[in-house]
Amino acid sequence: MSQPQQERSRATRQRLLDATIDNLAEVGWSGTTVVAVAARAGVSRGAAQHHFATRDDLVRAAVESVTDELTREMREQEAHFAEGGNRPLAVVELLTDMWAGRFGRAATQLWVAAATDPGLRALVLPLEQRFSRELFRTTAELLEVDRREPRAAESVRLTIDLTRGVGLGALLRSDLQRRKADLAQWAAVLATLPGIGS
Amino acid sequence: MSQPQQERSRATRQRLLDATIDNLAEVGWSGTTVVAVAARAGVSRGAAQHHFATRDDLVRAAVESVTDELTREMREQEAHFAEGGNRPLAVVELLTDMWAGRFGRAATQLWVAAATDPGLRALVLPLEQRFSRELFRTTAELLEVDRREPRAAESVRLTIDLTRGVGLGALLRSDLQRRKADLAQWAAVLATLPGIGS
């Protein structure tokens, strides 16, 4: 039995967005063409064009989706964060896994492409800034940061940057497992810094 | 007076390589076409094709050049490293400046593109691994690492990853100046870790 038309439309649009995100994560920015995305979504180019009139429209929707999903993912992790155990290590691993995930990899591809593409940059920058604030807030919350300690904010930012750097290296080298010991050391250091785990 | 032919050939080839690297750093991977590079180099497409028969050939030469130049740059920094002052901070800033530089930005663009392009990945991976070993060695040397301390190697890798993460963020946000305080904190922490500055 076929779907109600509006539901069918919604489903096609969602498949196109999912396909765009997967394409970004697996093929990269330059390989994310409307032709490739439509094929991966299993819809025709005419259908794709009906939903997104131009490639720019598709990309805009995908960028918004990626940052929304990353934000949602972080909030969900925060909501379900397991007490007990090594909190700094768990947070560091959470962030590292985020960058390594589907949305994290798509985001990295988009951000690097945005660095050199003015149109994409104008689109990505405000969304990335909003996401960064949310990421900072969530990470600080999970690390139980004492907001009165001025150095604590620096530690949070260092943690985020470090996991981003590890994530970037892992994109190419697929060496995340081997980085566990390094990350464990950072978590151990983090636990000793002022304002962390108050 | 025109140049000797061999010198002229060498100069054209060098201009093409320089143009490729600048294009990568400023326009990104997808915008680095032979047409764009030849225009930036101020040579015709025929001339470009004479020196590099295919785009793959040009890219291969550029990848080798980028990793060679980054390696040379690190060795030069090592040779001219100024004694006195805050050594960990100086090293952290040195690494951060490297990623922010022309070769560092081109390298980041290449590495991210290589993550999703199998042909480019096969080319980039061995060179990146060689460069990473050199970078580790140089950084450890500059930090005066005690090789007997097992945790020290982790600290070196964390330092490299952190500056890479900061560099990635700075590609998009141009916020390097504002990160100085964070990096200063890492340098302060680094100085306290076992095996650093022995």
Next chain:
DNA sequence: CGCAAAGCAAGCACTCCTGATTGTTTTCGG
């Protein structure tokens, strides 16, 4: 039941890029 709207699909024209081919100019060696 019929018609309009929406969703989907096919085809066209244009642009850009690459690799190959052909042609021109410059340089160098015999």
Next chain:
DNA sequence: CCGAAAACAATCAGGAGTGCTTGCTTTGCG
């Protein structure tokens, strides 16, 4: 001085992608 080689340049054919137009099918409402 001449011819060959190298450096450089112009052109062509084909492929890929985008945006637009036209056409078909399905759905829903009056």
